[in-house]
Amino acid sequence: MRGRGTPRGQLARFRVYPEGKGRLFYYVRVFRTVADMLAHLRHKDYSRRPGRFCKGMCSSWTRLTVPSRCQRRAGQRVRVLPEMGEIVFAVGWMGAGVIAHESTHAVLAWARRLRLDPHESAGRNCSKAEERFCYAHGEIVRQIAVQAWKRGFAK
Secondary structure (H helix, E strand, O other): OOOOOOOOOOEEEEEEOOOOOOOOEEEEEOOOHHHHHHHHHHHOOOOOOOOOOOOEEEEOOOEEOOOHHHHHHOOOOOOEEOOEEEEEHHHHHOOOOHHHHHHHHHHHHHHHHHHHOOOOEEEEEOOOOOOOOOOOHHHHHHHHHHHHHOOOOOO
16 A cells, blocks of 8 residues: 555665665665656656666765754754665566666765775775775665565565
8 A cells, every 4th residue: 555655656665774784875665567667767856867678776865954044053054864865676677687786876876975985906905995885785785685585576
């Protein structure tokens, strides 16, 4: 049953956290069909419009709370909210490749937000930044796959 404000055809919405816990997260939405997913994406104000062959999409953003003039005088500042964006899928296309692909977009945006450079050199070994990036990617993929499996969406 759809709740108030739930997009048509949405079967699930849940959060994934790049570091398994912590503040920053993405919403994941799963739609019944590709048509429902595309209708949702076209309704949103995204800078990039999905094509008809789109099977998933990750959109990242930064949301701010901007205090009023009175609040600023009282010392309140602009806050960046922890919501980082949205990853959407159509239920019949939640295979490992699509999940990994969209999760890569998400973890790249997460790394940019943290000013984390996964290409930072550490000689012959991988750097701490590269390891953190890879663990975050694995964690997003794991959380989406677990939810897909539990809810019967896995392909």
